[in-house]
Each structure stands twice: as C-alpha cells, then as structure tokens.
Amino acid sequence: MAKVDMANFLATRVKLFKNFPAGRLHQLVERADVRTFEPNEAILEFGEENRIFGALVEGQAIVAVTDDSGLQHRLAELNPGDFFGEMALMTGDKTCADVIAVTRCTAIIIGEEAFCSLVTTHPPVVRTLSKLISDRVRQQATQGGEGAFRQGDDPYGFKLHSDSPVRLLVLNCGSSSMKYNFYDTAHEIRSVHGVIENIGDDKTRLRQVSTLGEKVESLPRGDHADAFDAMITALTGRDGPLTSPDEVVAVGHRVTHGGERFHHALPIDEAVEAEIERLSLLAPLHNPVNLAGIRAARRLFPHARHVAVFDTSFHQTLPPYAYLYGLPYEYAEKGIRRYGFHGMSHAYVALKAAETLQRPYNELEIVSCHLGNGASVCAIDHGRSMDTSMGFTPAEGLIMGTRSGTLDPAILIYLMRTEGLGADDLDRLINRSSGLKGLSGFTNDMRSIEKAADEGHHRALLAFKTFCYQVRKHVGAAMAAMGGMDALIFTGGIGQGSAGVRSLACQGLARMGVVLDEEKNQAARGFDEVCLISTPESAVTVLVVPTDEERMIARETLRTLDRSFISSLIKKPDQPLVPIEVSAHHVHLSHEHVVALFGPGHVLAPRSELSQPGQYACRETVTLIGSKGRVDNVRVLGPPRKETQVEIAMTEQFKLGIHPPVRESGDLRNTPGVTLEGPAGRVTITHGVICAQRHIHMSPADALRFGLRDRYVVQVKVDGDRELIFGDVLVRVHPDYRLSLHLDTDEANAAGIVSGTRGTIAEIQNRA
Numbered sequence: 001m002a003k004v005d006m007a008n009f010l011a012t013r014v015k016l017f018k019n020f021p022a023g024r025l026h027q028l029v030e031r032a033d034v035r036t037f038e039p040n041e042a043i044l045e046f047g048e049e050n051r052i053f054g055a056l057v058e059g060q061a062i063v064a065v066t067d068d069s070g071l072q073h074r075l076a077e078l079n080p081g082d083f084f085g086e087m088a089l090m091t092g093d094k095t096c097a098d099v100i101a102v103t104r105c106t107a108i109i110i111g112e113e114a115f116c117s118l119v120t121t122h123p124p125v126v127r128t129l130s131k132l133i134s135d136r137v138r139q140q141a142t143q144g145g146e147g148a149f150r151q152g153d154d155p156y157g158f159k160l161h162s163d164s165p166v167r168l169l170v171l172n173c174g175s176s177s178m179k180y181n182f183y184d185t186a187h188e189i190r191s192v193h194g195v196i197e198n199i200g201d202d203k204t205r206l207r208q209v210s211t212l213g214e215k216v217e218s219l220p221r222g223d224h225a226d227a228f229d230a231m232i233t234a235l236t237g238r239d240g241p242l243t244s245p246d247e248v249v250a251v252g253h254r255v256t257h258g259g260e261r262f263h264h265a266l267p268i269d270e271a272v273e274a275e276i277e278r279l280s281l282l283a284p285l286h287n288p289v290n291l292a293g294i295r296a297a298r299r300l301f302p303h304a305r306h307v308a309v310f311d312t313s314f315h316q317t318l319p320p321y322a323y324l325y326g327l328p329y330e331y332a333e334k335g336i337r338r339y340g341f342h343g344m345s346h347a348y349v350a351l352k353a354a355e356t357l358q359r360p361y362n363e364l365e366i367v368s369c370h371l372g373n374g375a376s377v378c379a380i381d382h383g384r385s386m387d388t389s390m391g392f393t394p395a396e397g398l399i400m401g402t403r404s405g406t407l408d409p410a411i412l413i414y415l416m417r418t419e420g421l422g423a424d425d426l427d428r429l430i431n432r433s434s435g436l437k438g439l440s441g442f443t444n445d446m447r448s449i450e451k452a453a454d455e456g457h458h459r460a461l462l463a464f465k466t467f468c469y470q471v472r473k474h475v476g477a478a479m480a481a482m483g484g485m486d487a488l489i490f491t492g493g494i495g496q497g498s499a500g501v502r503s504l505a506c507q508g509l510a511r512m513g514v515v516l517d518e519e520k521n522q523a524a525r526g527f528d529e530v531c532l533i534s535t536p537e538s539a540v541t542v543l544v545v546p547t548d549e550e551r552m553i554a555r556e557t558l559r560t561l562d563r564s565f566i567s568s569l570i571k572k573p574d575q576p577l578v579p580i581e582v583s584a585h586h587v588h589l590s591h592e593h594v595v596a597l598f599g600p601g602h603v604l605a606p607r608s609e610l611s612q613p614g615q616y617a618c619r620e621t622v623t624l625i626g627s628k629g630r631v632d633n634v635r636v637l638g639p640p641r642k643e644t645q646v647e648i649a650m651t652e653q654f655k656l657g658i659h660p661p662v663r664e665s666g667d668l669r670n671t672p673g674v675t676l677e678g679p680a681g682r683v684t685i686t687h688g689v690i691c692a693q694r695h696i697h698m699s700p701a702d703a704l705r706f707g708l709r710d711r712y713v714v715q716v717k718v719d720g721d722r723e724l725i726f727g728d729v730l731v732r733v734h735p736d737y738r739l740s741l742h743l744d745t746d747e748a749n750a751a752g753i754v755s756g757t758r759g760t761i762a763e764i765q766n767r768a
C-alpha cells in the first residue's frame with residue numbers, strides 16, 4: 001500500500017483519525033508498517049507485552065480468549081477500519097485477548113513511539129480514543145462474547161452456544177435411577193436423552209431417545225457402577241453419538257443441596273466434593289447419591305471438566321425474613337432455614353416466560369408453579385427468587401405425590417407420643433406414604449386421581465381438590481410476597497399435563513388479575529410448547545411452559561466453565577482494588593417535586609461532588625414521613641431525575657414503617673410510597689422507595705480489566721480484621737462511571753466498614 005493511500009485510508013475509514021491534522025497523519029504513516037496475516041494467524045497474542053496500534057485494512061479478524069481446556073471464547077469481530085491494540089497501549093497492561101485473522105488480513109501497524117508522540121499528544125484523539133474504548137467494551141457487554149449467551153432470537157442462551165464445539169453430558173443420579181443427557185453444541189440435533197431405572201433390582205432397564213429413535217433395553221441386576229457402564233455402552237454404541245468417552249469435554253452434575261455456601265454452579269474439585277459430602281447431613285436421601293455419581297463420572301471421564309449445579313442456588317437470593325423459621329436464632333446459625341429446591345426448573349421456565357413475553361426478565365414479577373411428583377411454588381421478583389414453598393428439605397409446602405407438604409410440626413410429636421413412631425417411621429410417613437397417595441389411598445399419579453375422581457371416587461376427588469386448593473393458596477402467597485404478578489407459570493408433569501388442575505388452581509383468582517381462557521387451557525399441549533392460557537384482558541399472563549432442567553444444567557455448566565476462566569483473569573494479583581462507598585439514605589427528585597417541596601423556580605444547589613461524574617449532593621434536605629414515623633435531614637442528590645426515588649436503610653425502614661424491596665436504582669414498579677416534606681410543602685408519592693441492591697459502578701475500561709460485563713453479579717471480598725464476602729453485587733458499566741462499590745449504611749455498619757475501605761472482586765456469581 002502506498003504511503004498516500006495509507007494516509008487516505010486512516011483519514012477516511014478509521015474513526016479515530018477523523019479530523020486528524022493532515023501533516024501529523026503523514027508523519028505517522030511515514031513511521032508505520034503494512035503487514036499481511038494468513039487465516040488463523042495471530043495478529044496479537046494474549047498475555048504479550050504488545051505495544052502497537054493496528055488498523056485492519058482488508059480481511060476479517062476476531063478478538064478472542066482461549067481457556068485452559070482449549071475452548072475459544074469470541075469477544076468481537078474486526079472488519080476493515082476497525083483497530084486493535086489501543087487498550088494495552090493506553091493502559092500499559094499486557095494484551096488481554098488474542099486478535100486472530102479469520103481471512104487473509106492486511107493491517108497498518110503503528111509502533112508505540114510513533115503512537116505516543118503523534119497520536120496521544122493530540123487531545124481530541126485521546127478523548128475519542130477513551131470513548132471508543134468504552135463503546136467497544138460496552139458493545140461487548142451487551143452483545144455477548146460470553147460463549148453461552150447471545151442476544152437476538154435466543155436472548156437467554158437456551159441454544160447452548162459455544163464458540164468451539166463442546167460435547168457435554170448432564171448427569172442426574174438418584175437412589176434407584178440415573179438420568180443422562182448428551183449435548184453437542186455444534187449439532188443440537190445429536191442430543192440424546194437417557195434414563196436407567198430400577199437400579200439395584202431385577203427390573204433395571206435403560207431407555208435412550210435420540211433423533212435415531214427410542215431404544216429400550218433390560219439390564220441385569222446391578223449397582224450404579226453397572227449403570228454407568230450401560231450408559232457408556234449406549235452412548236458409544238451403534239446408535240450413540242460418541243465413539244469414545246474421551247470425546248466428552250464437560251460433565252454437568254445435578255446436586256440437590258448446596259447449602260448456604262454454593263450461590264452458583266462450580267467446577268468440581270476435592271474441596272467442592274468435600275462440601276457436598278458435608279451437606280449430606282441436610283439431604284441424606286440425595287447428596288450421597290449425587291456425590292457417588294460425581295466420583296464415578298470423574299473416574300470414567302478423567303479428561304472432562306466436571307461442574308456441580310445445585311437445586312438450591314437459585315434461591316440464595318431469599319431475604320432473611322423469607323428464609324428464617326420461627327425457631328430460636330441459634331438454629332438458623334446451625335443451618336436450619338429455608339433453602340428451596342427445583343431451582344433449575346423455576347429459573348428455566350421464568351426465563352422462558354420472559355422470552356415469550358418479550359420483556360426483560362429483570363423487570364418481571366413471576367409466580368412459577370412446578371407441579372410434578374415433587375411440587376413447589378416460587379416467587380421470582382425482578383429476576384431474583386424471593387420466596388419459595390419448599391424449605392429446609394423438599395418435604396415442605398404443597399402436598400405432593402407421596403410427600404405431605406407443610407404440617408403442623410406438633411403433629412409429628414403427637415405421633416411419636418401416641419403411636420410410638422420413630423425418626424425412620426416419620427421420615428417414611430411424610431416422604432413416602434402421604435400426599436396424593438396418602439389422601440386417595442391408592443395412587444400418587446395425578447392422571448389416575450383425575451380419572452378416579454371423574455368416576456366419582458370420593459377420596460380421589462378430595463385429593464384432587466386439596467392439591468388444587470393448595471396451589472391456589474400458594475400462588476396468592478407468592479403474589480403477596482412480591483406485591484404483584486405479571487406472569488403465572490405452570491410446569492412439571494401435572495402443571496404441563498393437567499388442564500383440570502390449572503383450571504381449579506386459578507379459580508377465584510380473578511380479583512388478583514388471573515383470568516383463564518378455558519378453551520385455550522383445555523387445548524394446551526404443555527409438553528410440546530409454551531402455551532398462553534389467559535384471556536387478553538387478564539392482567540396476569542398465564543403460561544404453561546415445558547420445563548427442561550437438563551438443558552438448564554447444560555447451560556449452567558457451559559457458563560460456569562466460561563466464568564471460571566474469566567474468574568481466573570480477575571484473580572490476577574495485580575487486579576485493581578475497588579473503593580467502597582457507604583451510601584447513606586438519600587432522595588433523587590423529579591423537577592416537579594423540586595418545585596413542590598422547595599417552591600416555584602427553585603434550582604437545586606450543589607454542595608459537593610459525588611464520585612460518579614455529574615452527580616452531586618445538594619444543600620437541600622427533606623423529611624420523610626411514613627405511617628409509623630419520620631426521618632429528618634435526608635439529603636437530596638442532583639441532578640433531578642425523571643421520577644422521584646427514595647433510598648433508605650433497613651433501620652430507617654423500620655422507623656418509617658415502610659418495607660421496600662431490594663431493587664436496582666430506577667426500577668420502581670410495585671415499590672411502596674412515602675410522604676416527603678420540604679420548606680415549601682409536602683408531596684406524597686405512591687411508589688419510589690427502594691432498598692438499593694449492592695452494586696459496583698465501573699467504566700468499560702475497568703470492566704475489561706476485570707473481565708466483567710454490564711449486569712454480571714459478583715462477589716466482593718473485603719480484607720480486614722475478619723475477611724468478609726459480599727455476594728449478589730450487581731455490576732453496572734457506563735463510560736461515565738468511576739470504580740466504586742456502593743453498600744447500604746446498615747450493612748456497612750454491621751460489617752464495620754467505612755467509606756474508603758477497599759475490596760477485590762472474588763468471584764463472578766451470575767451472568768444473567
């Protein structure tokens with residue numbers, strides 16, 4: 001390329017050099033090189049001390065990172081006119097990703113010296129450059145770059161996308177059965193679903209379904225090890241998708257109880273195994289078999305990466321008032337609290353409902369009813385499980401196939417005293433001989449109950465009515481827990497299959513906005529597709545959603561592997577420290593309310609700058625008045641906003657008699673109101689009071705440095721006299737943001753943290 005063409009290309013095609021002085025541009029070109037790269041050749045390599053600025057002239061390249069097991073995660077695509085290398089040049093860090101030629105590429109390469117003396121000395125370019133860096137990272141933040149999450153027609157990543165093909169196995173080991181699902185991210189069509197039932201007795205049988213059809217086989221009596229062998233034989237056999245078990249790259253294991261420790265899925269190592277074993281105390285029927293499955297699979301698939309996905313972790317966002325039982329607090333400290341189960345199913349159907357409604361998951365109030373042999377109802381408030389009917393074990397809540405659901409606890413004591421029942425008898429009673437089976441006296445199967453009820457079987461009718469009534473009551477409770485309901489979901493064998501249960505469970509809920517379209521309800525093919533069964537007038541959208549816990553486990557497994565790689569980046573010893581700011585109570589006012597509280601024509605008077613550029617604390621304060629009391633001197637923050645928002649700490653909530661939900665700033669729907677008093681008058685708002693979710697503000701450049709993206713949820717570690725971990729911290733990325741973690745006053749006081757303390761990002765918790 002001639003020097004003059006090169007200058008012309010930079011001036012016209014590379015945004016950075018728009019309006020760049022022509023003389024300087026020619027000097028720059030004099031010192032630049034033009035280089036060609038073949039397909040798959042690295043233009044820049046991760047971890048190198050590259051100090052060059054490059055602009056792509058011809059061809060196509062990608063920006064990508066590769067993890068320990070060789071999986072490539074694509075971050076961005078580069079086309080002619082796009083440039084690279086600027087991050088490392090501007091920050092002095094090592095190159096944080098590979099730039100790889102996809103087709104034959106030509107690039108203009110400018111060395112550090114020329115770049116610094118000619119480009120970074122020109123202020124408009126520096127401004128443009130920092131804005132462009134921000135935009136590029138923000139674009140990555142919103143457009144994906146996470147292997148498993150893509151926008152567009154699959155916003156929640158159900159299609160198990162990954163940049164390099166992954167053959168993945170999902171295992172769900174029960175005491176007498178083992179379910180396995182195989183996925184190939186490059187060929188969804190090759191998915192295989194299998195189950196081995198009646199392990200340990202003479203009726204052991206394997207059933208495997210794939211696009212090639214169904215295969216059913218009787219197996220000799222054996223144990224779980226024999227079941228694993230049978231699974232591998234079926235997967236590698238003539239109709240199987242594999243030629244060798246070594247082709248499996250990742251295995252996702254369903255684990256029932258994750259206790260308080262596991263907020264999200266995790267790669268399995270010795271420590272994770274030990275913790276699952278310790279938690280067997282809480283789930284004696286499930287965790288030991290899950291663990292035996294993990295150990296067997298780690299032996300059989302030694303090269304694969306194993307991930308534990310917990311049924312409980314979705315419910316880690318329950319607030320203490322929802323997870324505490326009314327026992328002395330010491331028992332909660334010993335781990336006796338509500339944990340909740342069916343997490344993968346509730347999360348899957350709620351995301352699916354958001355996808356169907358085409359509304360952001362984080363803005364919806366959803367009640368999910370998983371009604372199968374086990375049954376639970378979950379209140380999902382703006383993307384977070386905030387209450388659920390199952391508790392310390394999966395025995396609480398609704399009556400189920402063979403489980404009693406909630407009982408007066410004194411019944412068990414009464415039975416011990418009057419009938420001499422011991423622990424094992426009671427366990428059998430509440431888990432195996434109660435529920436639909438106990439009430440009907442003959443079956444736990446809802447289809448048989450409905451059939452018998454139709455034929456006038458009195459106890460079947462009673463069992464049916466009791467079941468539906470309990471669902472209805474729990475739906476009402478879940479709505480009350482959130483203060484609203486946009487969608488009501490039915491899933492699980494009964495939820496998907498029984499129009500009768502759905503109909504009866506929704507009867508009487510019209511006042512709560514639930515109006516079923518009976519014709520649609522009867523016609524719904526809930527095992528095949530998402531079905532809308534409410535009328536257009538119904539304020540609540542009622543959906544039947546076929547659940548797919550296995551797909552959700554596969555999705556979590558892929559995301560965990562992606563995340564653990566990114567986590568290894570953020571654990572670099574030189575990662576920046578995050579300054580902590582303690583957010584005292586404050587209000588943001590609308591223009592209209594500034595006038596109403598401080599008088600016509602009043603303009604807020606800035607008193608001090610806040611850490612976030614453009615934001616300031618004002619001289620003005622207001623008084624908040626709730627039903628119970630008042631809080632004076634609440635600082636107004638500027639500039640005015642579209643809508644008034646009040647953020648108060650927990651102790652103040654109590655003083656005012658107002659109990660707002662934990663919400664992200666700006667998300668004010670279905671929040672309580674308050675009265676504000678200023679020198680010129682009072683204003684009563686009907687909504688707008690929130691308890692702010694912990695959050696970190698950061699610029700796109702910081703996000704890139706940490707390997708984070710907008711809306712990730714992370715855990716932050718604060719070193720001090722005792723190490724503290726704050727989970728559930730929402731990451732917000734914006735070019736105007738300055739790095740800081742905002743903590744609520746009460747929380748900071750309880751932990752002995754003052755503004756100015758610093759934390760480090762310990763873990764990525766979620767990437768919804």
Ligand code: ADP
Nearest residue numbers: 371372373374444445446447492493494497498
């Ligand atoms: P699990 O909790 O064991 O996964 P499922 O979700 O498979 O259980 O649900 C099993 C329950 O669903 C059984 O009570 C079964 O009778 C019921 N069920 C399945 N299909 C239908 C249907 N078409 N109508 C009514 N109930 C059904």
